[in-house]
Each structure stands twice: as C-alpha cells, then as structure tokens.
Amino acid sequence: MKAVHFGAGNIGRGFVGLLLHQAGYEVVFADVADALISELAGAENYCVHEVGEHPAVHAVDNFRAVNSTTEESRLLEEIASADIVTTAVGPHILKFVAPVIAKGIAARAGGSAPLQVMACENAINATDILREFVAASWDEAGGDLADRAVFANTAVDRIVPNQEPGQGLDVTVETFYEWVIDRTPFGNNPPVIPGAMFVDRLGPYIERKLFTVNTGHASAAYFGYQAGLEKISEAMADPSVAADVRAVLGETKQLLVDKHGFDEGEQEAYVQKILGRFTNPHLPDTVNRVGRAPLRKLSRNERFIGPAAELAERGTTPSALLKAIASALRFDDPADAEAVELQKLLRSSGAAEATQQITGLSSDHPLFPDVLKLVEERQSALV
Numbered sequence: 059m060k061a062v063h064f065g066a067g068n069i070g071r072g073f074v075g076l077l078l079h080q081a082g083y084e085v086v087f088a089d090v091a092d093a094l095i096s097e098l099a100g101a102e103n104y105c106v107h108e109v110g111e112h113p114a115v116h117a118v119d120n121f122r123a124v125n126s127t128t129e130e131s132r133l134l135e136e137i138a139s140a141d142i143v144t145t146a147v148g149p150h151i152l153k154f155v156a157p158v159i160a161k162g163i164a165a166r167a168g169g170s171a172p173l174q175v176m177a178c179e180n181a182i183n184a185t186d187i188l189r190e191f192v193a194a195s196w197d198e199a200g201g202d203l204a205d206r207a208v209f210a211n212t213a214v215d216r217i218v219p220n221q222e223p224g225q226g227l228d229v230t231v232e233t234f235y236e237w238v239i240d241r242t243p244f245g246n247n248p249p250v251i252p253g254a255m256f257v258d259r260l261g262p263y264i265e266r267k268l269f270t271v272n273t274g275h276a277s278a279a280y281f282g283y284q285a286g287l288e289k290i291s292e293a294m295a296d297p298s299v300a301a302d303v304r305a306v307l308g309e310t311k312q313l314l315v316d317k318h319g320f321d322e323g324e325q326e327a328y329v330q331k332i333l334g335r336f337t338n339p340h341l342p343d344t345v346n347r348v349g350r351a352p353l354r355k356l357s358r359n360e361r362f363i364g365p366a367a368e369l370a371e372r373g374t375t376p377s378a379l380l381k382a383i384a385s386a387l388r389f390d391d392p393a394d395a396e397a398v399e400l401q402k403l404l405r406s407s408g409a410a411e412a413t414q415q416i417t418g419l420s421s422d423h424p425l426f427p428d429v430l431k432l433v434e435e436r437q438s439a440l441v
C-alpha cells in the first residue's frame with residue numbers, strides 16, 4: 059500500500075505520515091522545500107517524540123521524498139500508482155497542489171481502484187475545497203472524475219509546534235491525537251488506518267474541533283500576544299488569559315450543544331481536556347505559531363467569526379468571542395505576512411470596509427455592528 063502525502067512539515071511528519079506508516083503504508087512525502095526533501099530522501103528513518111505526562115518515541119521508516127516543484131513527472135508516477143493521497147499544506151495552498159493531483163489521477167491505469175484523497179487541514183470540509191480545485195484542472199478526456207477518485211473530508215487534531223533548530227527530521231508532538239474521517243464516500247472500501255476513526259456524520263466533529271480546539275488555541279495566542287507572552291503554556295498560566303479563553307469556550311460550547319445536540323456534560327469534558335492540552339509545559343508551542351495567518355483565522359467561516367455569527371443570529375451577544383476578535387485585530391507579528399497585511403488594511407481602509415474585508419460579514423448581519431466597533435477602536439489606537 060502506498061500513500062503520497064503533500065506537506066512534509068509539522069503535521070505531515072508528526073501526525074499524518076506517522077499514522078499512515080503505522081497503518082502499513084509506504085509514504086511518499088511531496089514538498090516544495092528543497093532542503094527538507096533532500097534530508098528526507100537521504101534518511102532511513104526519523105522519530106516522533108510524544109511529550110507530556112506519558113512520553114513515548116515512535117520511529118517512522120519506509121518513506122521516500124519527492125520535490126513537487128522540480129520532480130513533477132516523478133510525482134505523477136507516484137500518484138498514478140498510489141492508494142491514498144493526503145495533504146497537510148495549509149488551506150490556501152490546496153489550489154497549488156490540485157493540478158498535479160488531477161494529472162496523477164488521469165495517469166492511473168484503466169481499471170485501477172479510485173484514488174482515495176483526504177485533505178488534512180484546519181478548515182471546514184477542506185477536501186471539498188481540494189476536490190473543487192482538482193475538478194477545475196480535470197481533463198474530461200480522462201472520464202468522470204467521480205469514477206477515478208474518492209474525496210473524503212476529515213478533521214485532524216494533534217498539536218505539533220514548530221520544531222527547534224538542530225533536531226533534523228525528528229518531530230516533537232503532544233501525546234493526544236484524533237483523526238476523524240467521513241466514511242460515506244468510500245462505500246464498502248474505506249482505507250484501513252487503525253489510528254483514524256471513521257464516522258457517518260463528520261460535520262459536527264469538524265465544527266466541534268475547529269470551534270473548540272482552534273478557537274480556544276487562537277484565543278490563547280492573541281490574548282497571550284497582547285500580554286507580551288511568548289509560549290502558549292505561559293499564556294495559559296496567566297490567570298486573566300486563562301479566564302478569557304475559558305469564557306470563549308463557554309460560548310462555543312453553548313453553540314455546539316444547541317446546534318448539534320452534543321451532550322452538555324460530554325462537551326464540558328472535551329473543553330477541559332483541551333484546556334489541559336494547551337497548558338502542557340513540555341510542548342514548546344508559541345503564540346506566534348498559533349496566531350499565524352490572522353486574516354485566515356478572522357475570515358467568515360473560521361474559528362472566530364463562524365461561531366460568533368451563529369450566536370448573534372440566535373440572538374446572543376458573543377462577548378467573550380468579541381474580546382478575542384479585538385485581540386486578534388492587535389496581532390502585528392512583523393514576521394507574519396497576513397499580520398502585516400491586516401495592520402495595513404486597518405490603517406488604510408474605512409472602518410466599515412475593513413470590517414467587511416476582514417470578516418466577510420455583510421453590513422446587515424447582526425454581528426456586524428459589534429465587530430465594526432472593535433475595528434474602529436483598533437483604528438483609533440493606530441492613528
């Protein structure tokens with residue numbers, strides 16, 4: 059069994075690659091980072107170090123590596139003979155990997171089983187987004203795309219920080235992980251991945267993960283950044299930050315319980331478990347990594363505006379989420395291109411235009427006036 063995995067970064071090596079390896083797949087990593095691909099190509103194995111109360115080390119071998127920019131024909135051959143393609147490149151990169159996936163599917167021998175494609179990104183229905191891009195590149199001469207490939211949405215959860223320099227290909231991760239995959243597109247032939255959980259209704263799981271883990275995480279990052287703290291664990295050790303994060307998760311918990319019918323007690327236990335994960339002092343995770351790409355995080359269906367808008371539509375003012383959004387508007391890490399763009403947008407546009415552009419909210423949405431006020435406050439601080 060062979061899997062081609064796009065993105066040999068933190069989650070690629072530390073989670074998806076590991077679980078596919080443990081499931082018995084030979085993994086072919088495809089990445090644009092030349093030095094990383096060379097290192098992987100020259101290595102026989104690397105280790106995933108789980109840190110926390112019960113540390114463990116897992117070795118990964120039986121992998122190869124392809125540079126997706128300079129070795130396209132090799133990559134096509136790999137996809138043509140693979141069972142699975144996965145990605146962990148970032149939601150905005152899916153459009154760039156889609157054309158080669160489309161060509162690889164077209165190059166598969168007639169009669170091959172459909173390629174099983176899963177995007178493992180933090181975004182609602184990321185695989186649907188990837189499928190749209192693959193379909194846009196698909197040459198109809200290759201037949202019906204739906205006969206040649208199966209696309210399944212997934213939710214992936216494991217905190218994998220940026221890795222310390224000098225540790226080579228090894229990856230430090232938390233012990234917890236969860237990979238939930240929509241079973242329904244596969245019919246009678248789901249892939250066999252013992253570390254993953256297959257479900258019939260993925261929607262609630264994706265929202266629960268994004269609006270609990272990622273909303274809470276990003277809140278800790280932006281509140282922590284504003285408090286001048288560097289690590290997520292330091293932010294969570296600050297009583298005021300911890301209380302603000304807890305309040306945010308109280309609001310998303312209410313939405314998830316009301317909307318999806320999750321049991322309130324079980325959702326509270328899920329929240330507590332996640333707060334514990336954020337406080338893990340063994341994990342060198344930073345507010346800058348977790349707060350990265352604030353324009354993506356503040357977009358319409360993402361971790362802040364998504365739940366806040368739904369709460370507002372239900373007649374609730376999401377005060378804690380609004381406080382987190384106010385902090386996000388203050389994130390100005392000069393090394394983060396989206397943070398720089400966000401601050402530039404706030405400086406150069408009128409408040410209503412900036413609110414619309416950043417959040418995608420229309421001016422008649424019930425949340426719009428509250429966010430507009432936060433944008434105005436941030437703009438007056440920038441003058």
Ligand SMILES: NC(=O)c1ccc[n+]([C@@H]2O[C@H](COP(=O)([O-])OP(=O)(O)OC[C@H]3O[C@@H](n4cnc5c(N)ncnc54)[C@H](O)[C@@H]3O)[C@@H](O)[C@H]2O)c1
Nearest residue numbers: 065067068069089090091146147148149179180216217218
């Ligand atoms: N790190 C985490 O804790 C975590 C957890 C769950 C989900 N995710 C999601 O996984 C995805 C990747 O995150 P990450 O933290 O591993 O990021 P990362 O930056 O460590 O890894 C991304 C990798 O993708 C590669 N890449 C970029 N463009 C590419 C292209 N066109 N083709 C092939 N490779 C390309 C980069 O070179 C990099 O190695 C994101 O969507 C993120 O939200 C991350």
Ligand SMILES: O=P(O)(O)OC[C@@H](O)[C@@H](O)[C@H](O)[C@H](O)CO
Nearest residue numbers: 180214215216217218272275348
């Ligand atoms: O990857 P992002 O930028 O969407 O979000 C940053 C972190 O919250 C994220 O990577 C978490 O560590 C991960 O989603 C945990 O499962």
